[in-house]
Amino acid sequence: MHRKTLGLHKDEEGDGVAELECFHDQHVRHNPPFFNRSWTTTDKGRESMLGQPIECGRCLQLEWPEGLESLRCTPRFDESSIPRGLQKDHSTKAGVWGLIHVVSGQLRYVCQTPVEREMLLDADSKGIIPPGLLHDVEAQGDVCFYVEFFTRPG
Numbered sequence: 001m002h003r004k005t006l007g008l009h010k011d012e013e014g015d016g017v018a019e020l021e022c023f024h025d026q027h028v029r030h031n032p033p034f035f036n037r038s039w040t041t042t043d044k045g046r047e048s049m050l051g052q053p054i055e056c057g058r059c060l061q062l063e064w065p066e067g068l069e070s071l072r073c074t075p076r077f078d079e080s081s082i083p084r085g086l087q088k089d090h091s092t093k094a095g096v097w098g099l100i101h102v103v104s105g106q107l108r109y110v111c112q113t114p115v116e117r118e119m120l121l122d123a124d125s126k127g128i129i130p131p132g133l134l135h136d137v138e139a140q141g142d143v144c145f146y147v148e149f150f151t152r153p154g
């Protein structure tokens, strides 16, 4: 999954860190010949990276970024009130993460990362929805759940 680079900084070791639009940080070390990323060593090179897409493995792993704050929650849905949009190829906006909370019962959650990942959610397991990834849910019998949306302020 490609994410745009919104900013760059250096860590304590002087390695370049790209700040991606999904709120994941990603190391972009200049360590030839293994990683040839000479742009990390000059200001001009760094500037040229802004806006460029980088493959974000942490999104693919459904890893929750740090520093997110809750925006809002949907109403609670049950097996008969799941919005049609959520049942087929739904996606959240750029910069918005979703968290599926199952209150009772079980919910099948499928996320295209783009490899299809299928999970069975219950009250003990939450479903992480990265921004812009297609996903859908399906009730497994009686279920009650809601979705909470998050972003990073500022």
Ligand SMILES: [Zn+2]
Residues within 6 Å of the ligand: 003, 020, 022, 023, 024, 056, 057, 058, 059, 060
């Ligand atoms: Zn990411």
